[in-house]
Amino acid sequence: MHLLTLDSIKKHFESQKAVDDISFNVDQGKIFGLLGPNGAGKTTLIRMITGIFYPDSGSIFFKGNPFNPESDARKIGYMPEERGLYKKMKIGEQALYLARLKGMSRADAMANIKKWFVKLEMESWWNKKVEDLSKGMSQKLQFVTTVLHEPELIILDEPFSGLDPVNANLIKDEIFNLAKNGATIIFSTHRMEQVEEICDKIVLVNKGKKILDGSVHQIKQDFKENIFSIGGNIIPEHLMTHIFELVKFNPGNILVKLSEETTNNDVLNYFIRQDVNIQSFNEVLPSLNEIFIRLVEDTSATTRKFEH
Amino acid sequence: MNKIGIIFSREYLSRVKKKSFLLTTIGVPLVIMVFYALIIYLSLSDSDEKQKIAVIDEAGLLSTITDRPKSSTELVFIKNESEASFLKKYKTDGYDYFLYISNDSTSKKRYHLHSSSAASLTTMSDIEDLINNAVRNKQLIANGVDPQFFDKATAEVELENTIDTEKGARQNFAGISYAVSFGCGFLIYMMMVIYGTQVMRGVTEEKTNRVAEVMVSSVKPFQLMMGKILGIGAVGLTQFGIWIILLLSMQSILPFLFPDLMQQVSSGAVEGQSEKMAVVAEVFNGFSSLPITKIILSFVFYFLGGFLTYASIFAAVGSVVSEDQQEAQQLVFPVLMPIIIGFVIMSKAVNDPNSTEAVFGSIFPLTSPIVMMGRITYDVPLWQMATSMLLLVLSFFFFTWITAKIYRTGILMYGKRPGWKEMIKWGFRKS
Numbered sequence: 001m002h003l004l005t006l007d008s009i010k011k012h013f014e015s016q017k018a019v020d021d022i023s024f025n026v027d028q029g030k031i032f033g034l035l036g037p038n039g040a041g042k043t044t045l046i047r048m049i050t051g052i053f054y055p056d057s058g059s060i061f062f063k064g065n066p067f068n069p070e071s072d073a074r075k076i077g078y079m080p081e082e083r084g085l086y087k088k089m090k091i092g093e094q095a096l097y098l099a100r101l102k103g104m105s106r107a108d109a110m111a112n113i114k115k116w117f118v119k120l121e122m123e124s125w126w127n128k129k130v131e132d133l134s135k136g137m138s139q140k141l142q143f144v145t146t147v148l149h150e151p152e153l154i155i156l157d158e159p160f161s162g163l164d165p166v167n168a169n170l171i172k173d174e175i176f177n178l179a180k181n182g183a184t185i186i187f188s189t190h191r192m193e194q195v196e197e198i199c200d201k202i203v204l205v206n207k208g209k210k211i212l213d214g215s216v217h218q219i220k221q222d223f224k225e226n227i228f229s230i231g232g233n234i235i236p237e238h239l240m241t242h243i244f245e246l247v248k249f250n251p252g253n254i255l256v257k258l259s260e261e262t263t264n265n266d267v268l269n270y271f272i273r274q275d276v277n278i279q280s281f282n283e284v285l286p287s288l289n290e291i292f293i294r295l296v297e298d299t300s301a302t303t304r305k306f307e308h
Numbered sequence: 309m310n311k312i313g314i315i316f317s318r319e320y321l322s323r324v325k326k327k328s329f330l331l332t333t334i335g336v337p338l339v340i341m342v343f344y345a346l347i348i349y350l351s352l353s354d355s356d357e358k359q360k361i362a363v364i365d366e367a368g369l370l371s372t373i374t375d376r377p378k379s380s381t382e383l384v385f386i387k388n389e390s391e392a393s394f395l396k397k398y399k400t401d402g403y404d405y406f407l408y409i410s411n412d413s414t415s416k417k418r419y420h421l422h423s424s425s426a427a428s429l430t431t432m433s434d435i436e437d438l439i440n441n442a443v444r445n446k447q448l449i450a451n452g453v454d455p456q457f458f459d460k461a462t463a464e465v466e467l468e469n470t471i472d473t474e475k476g477a478r479q480n481f482a483g484i485s486y487a488v489s490f491g492c493g494f495l496i497y498m499m500m501v502i503y504g505t506q507v508m509r510g511v512t513e514e515k516t517n518r519v520a521e522v523m524v525s526s527v528k529p530f531q532l533m534m535g536k537i538l539g540i541g542a543v544g545l546t547q548f549g550i551w552i553i554l555l556l557s558m559q560s561i562l563p564f565l566f567p568d569l570m571q572q573v574s575s576g577a578v579e580g581q582s583e584k585m586a587v588v589a590e591v592f593n594g595f596s597s598l599p600i601t602k603i604i605l606s607f608v609f610y611f612l613g614g615f616l617t618y619a620s621i622f623a624a625v626g627s628v629v630s631e632d633q634q635e636a637q638q639l640v641f642p643v644l645m646p647i648i649i650g651f652v653i654m655s656k657a658v659n660d661p662n663s664t665e666a667v668f669g670s671i672f673p674l675t676s677p678i679v680m681m682g683r684i685t686y687d688v689p690l691w692q693m694a695t696s697m698l699l700l701v702l703s704f705f706f707f708t709w710i711t712a713k714i715y716r717t718g719i720l721m722y723g724k725r726p727g728w729k730e731m732i733k734w735g736f737r738k739s
Contacts, residue, residue: 047521047720052521052720069528070528073525073526073527078521078522079522080518080521080522080525082521083518084514084517084518084519084520084521084522085517085522086514086517086519088322089322097314098526100314101311101314101315101527102526
């Protein structure tokens with residue numbers, strides 16, 4: 001089931017097309033990656049999903065119905081990239097305030113705050129002010145205030161920036177937990193290694209247009225270049241062949257690119273006939289980072305669609 | 309609507325709970341009151357101690373002076389001494405001052421006052437009066453007029469004004485009306501500027517802290533703006549309320565501090581022996597002749613109307629500026645202009661409450677809160693009051709409608725500040 005559907009969304013500002021005809025679906029209970037370089041239109045897109053902006057044209061559907069910012073805001077939690085909290089406010093009061101603005105009752109909000117503060121070891125912070133917190137601590141608080149009201153859709157814009165590895169892992173585990181319990185997460189970032197680890201599906205936007213859409217696995221398959229890593233006692237004399245091209249040579253390990261008609265078995269047969277002892281043979285898939293850079297740098301940016 | 313309530317209570321409580329709020333609300337008027345009480349006290353308990361002045365009157369000028377009842381000085385005439393010889397002795401003889409009047413009418417230093425330390429203004433003017441009277445008397449006598457007759461012939465009229473309304477005549481205490489009107493106008497001016505800029509700073513803070521984005525994903529920008537404006541307005545009203553309570557309690561405490569004074573006021577016997585006491589008593593009579601309830605209610609209305617109208621403009625300005633304070637200053641100036649103009653008209657209106665400027669200023673909604681308060685103690689025609697109030701309410705709706713749109717766009721815009729033209733374009737575009 002699609003929790004969220006964007007259908008040819010357009011948003012123009014005075015000088016530029018911030019979002020130019022973007023459509024995609026976000027599945028319930030999945031972690032969805034919204035990727036793109038700076039200025040690609042990610043934030044504008046998110047602001048339309050959270051009801052801060054209205055699209056110029058196109059429509060947004062939330063749980064099958066047209067998105068209504070008024071009533072659906074309660075079901076969405078949004079953590080913007082530029083973190084913001086009231087500096088002079090006490091942490092406990094701040095969390096309570098934000099939760100109540102989402103429509104929670106005071107009692108429910110208090111119960112959830114207690115639960116989260118215990119879980120993230122923040123109980124002792126209650127009476128501190130935000131201005132007294134370190135960057136990492138206020139990051140944690142911001143995360144808690146985002147998920148406090150048990151939103152069905154959680155939108156996190158660069159959630160790990162400024163966090164040390166320990167706290168980043170803590171938050172990452174919580175994100176997985178939330179998804180496991182049925183929440184849908186949109187994860188906006190330009191840090192590809194995190195995306196590979198966390199996201200089920202991604203959309204890549206650049207200059208206001210969608211240039212890639214699919215599952216992480218599928219995208220890697222689509223962008224693979226028939227490159228294999230072969231481990232074994234290989235010497236340069238063995239490489240005089242036309243069935244593959246050498247990409248990289250290390251003693252004991254080589255990277256090769258197979259030519260179009262060559263199958264894996266052709267390569268293995270070839271080495272067996274050469275009497276080389278093969279220790280490993282596996283395909284090397286491109287990292288999302290490589291795909292990202294290749295697509296974004298490719299200014300002609302022919303829109304490629306990968307249906308799922 | 310409920311969300312406006314939550315925002316309202318945060319904005320209100322976070323300000324009222326601050327120590328600085330208590331300090332300015334209770335401390336400042338208390339200090340002023342103690343100050344005035346001290347002045348009243350000092351002027352009532354006038355010291356009887358008189359300055360002793362040694363006089364060498366070679367011209368015989370002061371002989372015409374016989375009666376000096378209210379003087380703070382006592383003259384001691386010294387004989388058989390010259391200026392030069394007595395100058396060395398007057399301090400050791402126990403005089404603070406030594407007045408020398410020369411017989412030589414061409415001398416520059418014909419009248420001269422020596423003193424051990426700088427003479428006070430009252431002493432100086434006292435002695436100047438003395439000599440002036442003496443010179444006048446001498447010339448009157450020279451022309452065959454009896455100085456005592458002259459004193460009787462000099463008129464000292466005090467004009468009393470009563471205002472004849474349908475409810476009967478009441479006495480007009482022009483001085484008190486003037487002071488209260490000006491005070492009210494000034495207070496509303498101060499409060500509008502102070503609380504208006506608080507709204508602006510609050511909005512800018514939310515924007516630069518980037519809380520705004522979190523907030524508007526939960527509430528509508530309009531709710532955020534209204535919650536803040538109403539919350540801060542309520543802080544202003546609370547402050548005003550506390551001041552009224554302080555004022556009333558002061559009025560009930562005063563009789564205990566100055567029992568005889570209050571007795572005089574209540575019995576209407578202002579003809580007491582001390583003239584200063586009579587002045588104080590008249591001030592109190594003047595206060596009680598004012599329509600206090602009407603003044604307080606008008607103040608609340610005009611503060612709310614004026615504050616709400618301006619606060620939405622201040623909020624819009626706050627939403628477009630970033631950290632740069634100088635930028636804010638530039639944008640605030642055109643907003644402050646009508647407030648300042650209102651203040652200028654008000655300070656004229658207290659002198660001439662029915663002039664064209666005063667009437668216009670008290671009806672035009674951008675100046676009416678200040679100017680109308682400046683006319684409040686004078687009887688303002690009902691139609692002017694009604695028009696002024698109606699226009700103020702309408703202007704509040706108009707400005708809120710426009711500025712809410714500027715605010716909504718501005719609060720999420722970072723980078724270059726938009727110009728006035730662009731802001732006005734935002735304000736008038738649809739939805």
